[in-house]
Amino acid sequence: MIDPLLFKRGMRRLASGVSLVTTIEPGGGPKGFAATSVTAVSAEPTPSLLVCVNRQVSCHGALHASGVFCVNVLSEHDAAMAQLFSSSEHRDRRFLDPRWESLATGSPAFAGALASFDCEVVSTMEVESHTIFVARTVEIRLWGEDVQPLLYVDGRFDGLRLAVAPTGTA
Numbered sequence: 001m002i003d004p005l006l007f008k009r010g011m012r013r014l015a016s017g018v019s020l021v022t023t024i025e026p027g028g029g030p031k032g033f034a035a036t037s038v039t040a041v042s043a044e045p046t047p048s049l050l051v052c053v054n055r056q057v058s059c060h061g062a063l064h065a066s067g068v069f070c071v072n073v074l075s076e077h078d079a080a081m082a083q084l085f086s087s088s089e090h091r092d093r094r095f096l097d098p099r100w101e102s103l104a105t106g107s108p109a110f111a112g113a114l115a116s117f118d119c120e121v122v123s124t125m126e127v128e129s130h131t132i133f134v135a136r137t138v139e140i141r142l143w144g145e146d147v148q149p150l151l152y153v154d155g156r157f158d159g160l161r162l163a164v165a166p167t168g169t170a
């Protein structure tokens with residue numbers, strides 16, 4: 001039996017990019033939260049990605065109900081947005097920034113992000129405490145060039161200090 005705390009300590013060493021995952025609650029307003037669990041699944045034939053959402057996250061029901069969401073990949077300049085979207089303290093202030101727009105699905109797209117992936121859910125899978133939402137991307141915006149991504153590692157937000165391309169890649 002693995003100690004869940006040991007699992008969490010190990011996972012704190014896994015550096016990840018940070019995204020804001022947003023949706024529009026049917027008959028309601030915008031919702032969203034900060035996520036490191038976004039993963040590209042496939043570029044072809046259908047550009048697809050997934051995100052793992054704890055069922056206790058307040059927009060979990062809205063994600064199910066709307067069937068759409070937008071993944072907004074944050075730059076190193078937006079650690080404050082990541083904090084706002086990962087703390088339940090000021091949920092009502094999450095969409096006050098004037099840089100929020102919307103793309104094809106109507107889910108909030110953050111023009112201050114590095115990139116936004118507007119998505120339609122194609123399948124879900126319940127795994128332990130989380131739902132995995134697999135989605136196809138219907139619109140993409142690349143907002144920022146020459147800006148570094150926001151990283152989350154060892155419980156804190158950070159930027160990239162060293163960029164070395166793996167041998168043999170473009």
Ligand SMILES: Cc1cc2nc3c(=O)[nH]c(=O)nc-3n(C[C@H](O)[C@H](O)[C@H](O)COP(=O)(O)O)c2cc1C
Pocket residue numbers: 018032033034035036037038052053054055056057058059085086087088089091152
């Ligand atoms: C850097 C970071 C990444 C996170 N990634 C995820 C994630 O991928 N999935 C998830 O369910 N919660 C994740 N969380 C936790 C949620 O962001 C946090 O519980 C948030 O407050 C949930 O939104 P709510 O307050 O509206 O319920 C993450 C938190 C942080 C700080």
